[in-house]
Each structure stands twice: as C-alpha cells, then as structure tokens.
Amino acid sequence: MDIIERFIEHPNLEKKEYTALLKASEEPLAAARLAEEAVRLRKKYYGDAVYVRGLIEFTNYCKNNCLYCGIRRGNPEAQRYRLTEEEILSCCESGHRLGYQTFVLQGGEDPWYTDERMERIIRAVKERYPGCAVTLSIGERSYESYRRLREAGADRYLLRHETASDAHYRKLHPPEMSLSYRKQCLYNLKELGYQAGAGFMVGTPGQTYDELAEDLLFLRELKPQMAGIGPFVPHHSTPFKNEPAGSVELTLRLLSIVRILLPGILLPATTALGTLDPLGREKGFAAGANVLMPNLSPMGRRKQYDLYDNKLCTGDEAAESLAELKKRVSAAGWRLSMERGDAAEEPEDKR
Ligand code: SAH
Numbered sequence: 001m002d003i004i005e006r007f008i009e010h011p012n013l014e015k016k017e018y019t020a021l022l023k024a025s026e027e028p029l030a031a032a033r034l035a036e037e038a039v040r041l042r043k044k045y046y047g048d049a050v051y052v053r054g055l056i057e058f059t060n061y062c063k064n065n066c067l068y069c070g071i072r073r074g075n076p077e078a079q080r081y082r083l084t085e086e087e088i089l090s091c092c093e094s095g096h097r098l099g100y101q102t103f104v105l106q107g108g109e110d111p112w113y114t115d116e117r118m119e120r121i122i123r124a125v126k127e128r129y130p131g132c133a134v135t136l137s138i139g140e141r142s143y144e145s146y147r148r149l150r151e152a153g154a155d156r157y158l159l160r161h162e163t164a165s166d167a168h169y170r171k172l173h174p175p176e177m178s179l180s181y182r183k184q185c186l187y188n189l190k191e192l193g194y195q196a197g198a199g200f201m202v203g204t205p206g207q208t209y210d211e212l213a214e215d216l217l218f219l220r221e222l223k224p225q226m227a228g229i230g231p232f233v234p235h236h237s238t239p240f241k242n243e244p245a246g247s248v249e250l251t252l253r254l255l256s257i258v259r260i261l262l263p264g265i266l267l268p269a270t271t272a273l274g275t276l277d278p279l280g281r282e283k284g285f286a287a288g289a290n291v292l293m294p295n296l297s298p299m300g301r302r303k304q305y306d307l308y309d310n311k312l313c314t315g316d317e318a319a320e321s322l323a324e325l326k327k328r329v330s331a332a333g334w335r336l337s338m339e340r341g342d343a344a345e346e347p348e349d350k351r
Contacts, residue, residue, distance in 0.1 A: 018213035038256035038288030051341030054296035062108025070235035126153035160199035164218035197226030203246020225343035230270030233308035259288030264344035
C-alpha cells in the first residue's frame with residue numbers, strides 16, 4: 001500500500017515516513033486524496049460550519065526580533081500603536097453587533113500590557129459579553145501570568161510554535177529566544193485549561209520536509225485544539241526581504257495532513273493564505289480548514305499591523321463585510337457559522 005493510504009489508515013507514522021508522505025503528496029492525485037479524506041473528517045466533526053473569530057490587533061509594539069516579522073523590534077519603519085481599553089472594547093462592540101462570539105486579542109510581545117492591564121481588559125470584555133469566547137495571542141509569558149489571565153476569563157490562547165525543528169528555529173529567531181521555552185508555554189497553556197493553538201509557517205527560508213515532519217510529530221504530541229498553518233510571506237524591511245514566499249500548495253497539503261492527524265482540530269484558512277492567492281481561503285476549506293479570522297481592528301490601524309507585505313486588510317477579510325464573506329463561504333459549499341465554535345470534545349477519536 002502506498003504511503004498516502006497507509007497514512008490515512010494509520011496516521012501515526014515515524015518521522016522519516018512523514019518526510020516521505022510530504023514528498024509523495026507533491027503528486028496532484030495524492031494531494032487530492034488527502035484533501036478528500038480531510039474534508040470527510042472535518043464534516044464528521046464539524047459538519048459544513050466555518051467558524052468566524054473577530055481579530056483585534058491591539059498593539060504592534062514588540063520586544064522580540066524574529067527575523068521574518070514586520071513588527072520586529074529592529075524595524076525602525078514600523079509605525080507603532082497601542083489601543084486603549086476603550087478602543088478594544090469598542091472593537092468588541094462592533095463585532096458583537098455583527099454577531100461575533102469570539103474575540104481574538106492579538107499583539108506583539110508588548111510589556112506595556114502587564115498582567116494587571118490584561119486582566120482588566122479581559123474582565124471588561126467578559127463582563128459585557130459573557131457568552132463570548134476571549135482568545136489571547138500575545139506571545140510567551142510566565143506560567144503565573146497565563147494563570148492570572150485564565151483566571152480573569154480568557155478561554156483560548158494562540159501561540160504558534162513557528163517550527164518544531166531546533167536548528168530551523170534558530171535560523172528564524174535571535175539567540176535569546178528558544179524553541180524549548182515556546183513549547184513549554186504551550187504545555188503550560190494546555191495544563192491551565194486554555195483551548196490552545198499551536199502552528200507553524202510553511203516555506204520559511206531553508207525549511208525542509210524533514211523539518212515539517214517535526215512539526216507534525218510535535219502537533220501529534222501536544223494535541224492542540226487549534227493550529228494556525230500559513231505560508232511565510234516576506235516583509236520588505238526584515239532580514240528575509242529577498243526570500244521567496246512559501247508555497248500555497250504545500251500549505252494546503254499540510255492542512256489536509258494535520259486534519260487527518262488530529263481530526264477534531266480547529267484549522268483556520270489563514271490571512272497569509274488569502275494574501276498569496278485570492279482564492280487561498282476557499283482552497284483552505286477544500287483542504288480541511290474550518291475557521292476564518294476576519295479583522296475587527298480599527299480601520300485606521302490595520303495597515304500598521306504589518307506582519308508581512310500586502311497583508312489583506314481592507315477587502316472581504318474585514319469583519320464588517322460579513323455579508324460578502326457569507327456569500328463567498330456559501331459559494332465554496334460551506335456555511336458561515338456565528339456560533340462560538342469551541343473545539344470538538346475528543347480531538348482524536350471517532351474516525
Ligand atoms: N506575538 C504573538 C503574535 C505574533 S503575530 C506571538 O508571538 O504569538 C501572529 C503570527 O504571524 C506569528 O505567530 C507568525 O507565525 C505569523 N507571521 C509573522 N510574520 C510572518 C510572515 N512574514 N509571514 C507569514 N506569517 C508571519
């Protein structure tokens with residue numbers, strides 16, 4: 001039996017077999033077979049629903065200097081901003097009026113937002129919108145900090161591991177950052193009862209199938225409730241400005257593979273996918289994705305949260321264009337759902 005069918009039947013392979021699987025999936029028929037199985041599983045767990053999350057990018061200050069990222073500390077061209085508590089609440093207010101039930105508060109690693117300030121913000125959002133889920137995406141913090149924010153009411157946390165290969169991690173990050181600490185953060189988040197989201201970029205400079213195989217092994221071990229998987233896109237004022245973007249096709253194959261590996265997982269069709277290909281998000285759904293994260297940040301700030309070049313920020317991905325989005329999702333054969341969309345109970349079973 002070939003590696004594709006073997007994986008579909010028994011997704012727990014060894015590292016070198018995942019490498020072979022990625023190689024074999026270059027064949028369009030193989031990729032289609034993976035997508036078919038991924039769609040079967042996503043329907044089994046989530047029906048035809050595509051869940052939406054309102055993304056509020058509330059600060060682009062960052063103390064880190066990741067080589068790929070446009071809001072890295074070392075980019076003097078970035079125009080920095082911070083949203084006040086009132087501004088954040090007013091984003092939630094517009095989102096809530098549109099029917100959003102999840103708010104994702106994302107930012108650079110900005111020490112201005114101390115635990116006290118974050119607790120206040122989380123409590124204020126939860127008090128006004130008790131039925132809504134609050135997702136944080138504010139990087140690495142201590143166990144104690146995660147504990148306090150969870151206690152204040154945060155439900156979910158997105159922290160992509162970026163790459164699970166130590167050697168590759170070091171090529172993407174400055175020496176003061178470490179993969180082991182980032183992984184530990186993810187285990188801490190899970191232990192504290194967050195629905196945790198890991199994830200990685202596809203096609204970062206020099207990335208190999210072997211390294212992507214490590215991402216698959218890590219996801220299998222961590223069993224996160226969510227995973228953000230998007231192509232690398234260069235930013236003009238980072239050290240990676242002349243590097244090619246990641247491949248849309250490879251990203252789609254990885255979405256299918258991760259869906260098969262962890263069938264109950266929530267997988268966004270990412271903004272980066274939509275940036276590289278106008279139909280990227282539709283292709284993402286056809287490969288096994290089931291989440292969209294439209295932008296709810298104040299209109300005037302969207303351009304400033306500039307992670308990579310040409311990041312979508314004014315079209316259909318905008319949270320206000322819900323009617324447009326609904327149409328696009330329906331046209332692709334899915335149903336935009338305004339439910340909270342928590343992760344399925346058993347992220348692994350019921351194959
Ligand atoms: N500070 C938070 C949020 C980071 S921004 C944290 O550390 O988790 C959210 C994600 O954008 C990152 O996790 C990274 O995977 C992605 N990203 C950053 N720069 C990118 C680029 N040039 N191309 C594609 N994705 C990028």
